[in-house]
Amino acid sequence: xGKKSKNNKRIVxxxxxxxxxxxxxxxxxxxxxxxxxxxxxxxxxxNPTVVNFSATPEFCQTIKDYDARVDCIHKNGxxxxxxxxxxxxxxxxFLERTACLDRSFHITALVNSNIxxxxxxFEQRIRNNCYTDFVPLYGIxxxxxxxxxxxxxxxxxxxxxYRLNETLCxxxxxxxxxxxxxxxxxxxxxxxxxxxxxxxxIDTLEYQNLCFYKVFHLLxxxxxxxxxxxxxxxxxxxxxFNMAIFSRDENICLELDDEDYRQVCLRMLELPMSRMFLFDxxxxxxxxxxxxxxxxxxxxxxxxxxxxxxxxxxRQHLNPAKNDTDGDDIMDDEVLKQRMEKLNIE
Ligand SMILES: [Ca+2]
Ligand SMILES: [Ca+2]
Ligand SMILES: [Ca+2]
Ligand SMILES: [Ca+2]
Numbered sequence: 420x421g422k423k424s425k426n427n428k429r430i431v432x433x434x435x436x437x438x439x440x441x442x443x444x445x446x447x448x449x450x451x452x453x454x455x456x457x458x459x460x461x462x463x464x465x466n467p468t469v470v471n472f473s474a475t476p477e478f479c480q481t482i483k484d485y486d487a488r489v490d491c492i493h494k495n496g497x498x499x500x501x502x503x504x505x506x507x508x509x510x511x512x513f514l515e516r517t518a519c520l521d522r523s524f525h526i527t528a529l530v531n532s533n534i535x536x537x538x539x540x541f542e543q544r545i546r547n548n549c550y551t552d553f554v555p556l557y558g559i560x561x562x563x564x565x566x567x568x569x570x571x572x573x574x575x576x577x578x579x580x581y582r583l584n585e586t587l588c589x590x591x592x593x594x595x596x597x598x599x600x601x602x603x604x605x606x607x608x609x610x611x612x613x614x615x616x617x618x619x620x621i622d623t624l625e626y627q628n629l630c631f632y633k634v635f636h637l638l639x640x641x642x643x644x645x646x647x648x649x650x651x652x653x654x655x656x657x658x659x660f661n662m663a664i665f666s667r668d669e670n671i672c673l674e675l676d677d678e679d680y681r682q683v684c685l686r687m688l689e690l691p692m693s694r695m696f697l698f699d700x701x702x703x704x705x706x707x708x709x710x711x712x713x714x715x716x717x718x719x720x721x722x723x724x725x726x727x728x729x730x731x732x733x734r735q736h737l738n739p740a741k742n743d744t745d746g747d748d749i750m751d752d753e754v755l756k757q758r759m760e761k762l763n764i765e
Contacts, residue, residue: 521545525552532556537564547574554578559590576600580607595736602626610634615650628712632657652676660684660711664695683707683717704730705739715739726752 504527507519521540528536528549534557537549547570553561554577562574572591579587580603588600602623609617609630618630635654638647641662644654656677663671663684672684686707687695697706703720710717710729720728725742732739735758737751744751 517541525549534561534564543567550574551577554581558582562590572596576603579604583608583611599623599626606630606633610637613637615647619650624713625709628657632661636661656680663688679717680711683711701729703728705733713739723751725750727755731755 502519502523504520504523507516507523510516510519521542522545524536524539525545525548528534529552534550534553537546537553540546540549543566547565547567550561550564551570551574554574558578559575562571562578565571565574572593575590576588576596576599578590579585579600583604585601585604588597588604591597591600602621603626605617605621606626606629609615609621610633613634615631615634618627618634621627621630631650631653635644635647635650635658641655641658644651644658647654656675659671659675660680662668663675664687667688669685669688672681672688675681675684683700686700687698690698696708699705700707701716701718701720705713705715707717710722715729716722722729722739723742725732727735727737727739729739732751735755737754738744742750744754749757
């Protein structure tokens with residue numbers, strides 16, 4: 420009897436060991452597959468830095484950074500590859516070697532959960548992205564390693580978004596960035612809860628739009644817009660616009676109820692895929708698509724007529740849809756003039 424139970428114990432032990440090995444293998448396959456990487460980045464609403472994984476065209480189009488998007492489209496469908504550090508070191512051309520090593524360090528750091536390896540990355544942007552990718556594990560410790568003021572703030576924002584906790588946005592110094600961060604967190608919460616009312620309550624129109632878009636999509640897209648109550652029109656508009664762009668179907672553009680959306684849609688179909696999301700019809704440095712999402716006029720560089728271009732207002736943290744952002748009876752152009760004079764004096 421004793422021998423039998425000893426044998427049983429041994430079998431259970433071997434089965435457990437095999438199960439653990441299988442589990443580790445599947446995790447590694449999952450990580451190397453790149454999906455983890457892309458999803459982690461997307462999850463934070465951030466541009467993936469490495470996009471040569473087997474991404475879908477839809478995924479590629481969600482990447483904001485122009486070069487990364489083009490790269491993604493070109494490489495779409497190809498198997499991912501991250502050469503080993505040794506292979507990278509064999510490359511004679513300096514830039515190519517550095518890029519290869521950076522990519523390899525980045526992936527190896529993530530796969531081995533080794534944040535210190537990020538320090539080996541040559542290019543600052545990729546190095547910062549590497550640190551930021553450790554937010555889920557290390558929280559703001561990862562942000563502290565990021566170099567430069569803006570990337571640090573972006574990292575804090577990602578930390579807040581990852582934890583779906585808007586109070587963490589207060590780590591950011593700039594008031595405008597705090598508001599962006601809060602809107603970003605709320606947009607993720609709205610998406611997670613599939614709560615359209617929550618989306619509607621977001622002040623920052625860009626994030627409000629993003630929240631709506633994602634929830635409509637998750638609720639079943641165009642076919643289910645009739646279940647979205649008072650948001651039905653918006654659902655139809657966003658889903659149809661999206662469908663027209665991706666199927667490059669002019670007829671769907673023409674069905675759009677909103678004049679700006681219709682015009683931008685037709686315009687986009689005249690452009691190659693790689694340019695259509697960046698195209699800026701009125702040259703105010705905001706793309707047509709961004710203007711739609713902020714409900715600005717894509718064909719008028721100064722939507723609110725206060726003599727300041729839409730793009731300039733965004734960069735100066737003024738409201739491009741109001742000629743007096745804070746309602747203190749001092750017009751935005753005067754506010755900017757005063758700021759400039761102050762800078763000249765100091
Ligand atoms: Ca524009
Ligand atoms: Ca404009
Ligand atoms: Ca303006
Ligand atoms: Ca304004």
